Amino acid sequence: MNEKLKTEADVVVLGGGIFGLASAYFLCRFGKKVILIEKKDVGSGASGSNEAWVWLSSRKQAVLPFARLSQQFYANFEETFGMDVEYNNCGGYIVAESEEEMKLFKPWVQGRWNEGMIEMQLLDAADFHARLPQVSKHVVGATWNPLDGCVNSILVCVALKDAIKAQGGEVWTQTDVTAINLKGSRVHEVECSRGTIRTDVVVNATGSWAAQIGKLVNVDIPILPNRMTVLVSEPIAPFMDTVMMSATYVFEELAKAKKLEAIEAGEVEELEAGYVYTQLRKGNLLLGSTEDFVGYDNLVNFECPVAIAKCINDLTPPLRNKKVNIIRSFANFFPYTKDDLPVMGAVPGVEGFVMASGLNGGGMALGLGCGFTIAQQVAFRDSMIPIEPFSITRKSLY
Ligand SMILES: Cc1cc2nc3c(=O)[nH]c(=O)nc-3n(C[C@H](O)[C@H](O)[C@H](O)COP(=O)(O)OP(=O)(O)OC[C@H]3O[C@@H](n4cnc5c(N)ncnc54)[C@H](O)[C@@H]3O)c2cc1C
Structure with missing residues (x-):
């Protein structure tokens, strides 16, 4: 019955x-x-x-x-x-890859401090590379926030x-x-x-x-559903005990409402790529990411992993040199609001x-x-x- x-x-x-x-x-x-x-x-x-x-x-x-x-x-x-959900309060970096981005960082970090995010620090190139020698030398500075971390x-x-x-x-x-x-x-x-x-x-x-x-x-x-695509690597030995992302990603995030209008008007490409790095406790790297507005299509388009791989190779050359294998990729939607x-x-x-x-x-x-x-x-x-x-x-x- x-x-x-x-x-x-x-x-x-x-x-x-x-x-x-x-x-x-x-x-x-x-x-x-x-x-x-x-x-x-x-x-x-x-x-x-x-x-x-x-x-x-x-x-x-x-x-x-x-x-x-x-x-x-x-x-x-x-x-x-x-x-135990593998919470790791490892702290996180946002890296500037050009003097132009570094210039944008200064008022942005000042703004964050004024908003009460007093833990955030702005590092120059020398300080950053002393901490993270694994990262490409073209990085000109970074923010560091001990509050950031990751979880399974x-x-x-x-x-x-x-x-x-x-x-x-x-x-x-x-x-x-x-x-x-x-x-x-x-x-x-x-x-x-x-x-x-x-x-x-x-x-x-x-x-x-x-x-x-x-x-x-x-x-x-x-x-709206905002699709994001991420790559997952094979487990590797601890590479960097931190989370890290590129500044492009942050500034594009801040400008997203404008960008969506431009996409709707057919003025810009939908796909945007930025560097995002996490290593889970078992050793797998989560490497991202691309974002686009494609309705509820959660297929991984070939262009997304290619764009992500380029970001990874540019910012963390040792991962390219070690020939770390990507074992899968996935796409899902985050719930986007205009503000x-x-x-x-x-x-x-x-x-x-x-x-x-x-x-x-x-x-x-x-x-x-x-x-x-x-x-x-x-x-x-x-x-x-x-x-x-x-x-x-x-x-x-x-
Ligand atoms: C690739 C990617 C990377 C991200 N990275 C990060 C990150 O590093 N850090 C971070 O903080 N955030 C990240 N986010 C964002 C974060 O994952 C989301 O903000 C968060 O998971 C949203 O949670 P939610 O519970 O609102 O929605 P969801 O987790 O999407 O849950 C909604 C649920 O509703 C269910 N559902 C849908 N329709 C129905 C229905 N009719 N009846 C019943 N159930 C229904 C769905 O099946 C789904 O399980 C990322 C998102 C994506 C896609």
Whole structure:
């Protein structure tokens, strides 16, 4: 017999990425009966396939409280969530490859200091090369931030899933949401492939797919899938115990809203490449990356690995000389918003429908803190970190 389930929950969380998992976990901790629904498997979106940086350096001031809170959770992760997720607070560099970039760095770092990122340092070429002789001598300087680090992002998702279950929550994977039924203007039921859940609250943590869920309640959600491609190497001996990226990447990131307009107008190429380096505990390198807006096409186009390989060879010649093998590549989507800020909290007109998406390129750094905050909002209608700046009604989102 294939009878459909009828059940109820205080909160239904949609999406098994870091945002949904963290929200669900803390909601359980706050005494709520939670069901998390994931279309595929936990970590099958961006949260399980990324560059693994816990990266504070270029996060905007508005989200730094989430980043600092997340960092505290990572520092005590095993104690809290019951699993070692290979968190490495190794510090990170952003490197300038030309005097022009170095000139841009100076006011940028000054700005970061003014925003409270006082840990960041600006290094000249001599200081940088003394620390990282593996890097090409054409680098003219770098920022260094001891707060940056990395983590095994797949383990983070698995740990959170197990922790939700240990707290009495349910995680339904391979489950499709088909409808969100309202009673008047209030959330009343979630229909999915397994059955119907009576609930007053739905948390939309579907990341790059958030707009599709929005359609079920007639809400436009301005979040786009931004594809990123990354290469994975064979395991090698420790190469550089740090995370590192090129400045191009940061300055392009800052200019992304403009760039998207130019892409739409057909004025510039979609693909952009920048150097991103991480080494996981088992020795594999995660090397990136390219970014483009191609809808939901997650194929790895040949031009992406080629562009990444060029960046890697230019900046870290010993990797080229050692002939390190690339064993696979992957592409996934991060949830892009025009102002690079998440979308969090209530949605006017649909009572009980709560947004928890739009972590952009920083979800591994922000997701635990953002999930904690959404859980506080749902459970207590208030939170330690205010969420008004992240409302779906803010002007900068459109
Ligand atoms: C290649 C790449 C590299 C990155 N590198 C970094 C990095 O180094 N550091 C960093 O901090 N961030 C990085 N990011 C960004 C980071 O991965 C994201 O910001 C973060 O994972 C987003 O988390 P999320 O939970 O919001 O979304 P996701 O992890 O995408 O989760 C959304 C989930 O919703 C599910 N879903 C979709 N539709 C439905 C539905 N109808 N019903 C139920 N479930 C549904 C999806 O299957 C998915 O599992 C990177 C992203 C990419 C793609």
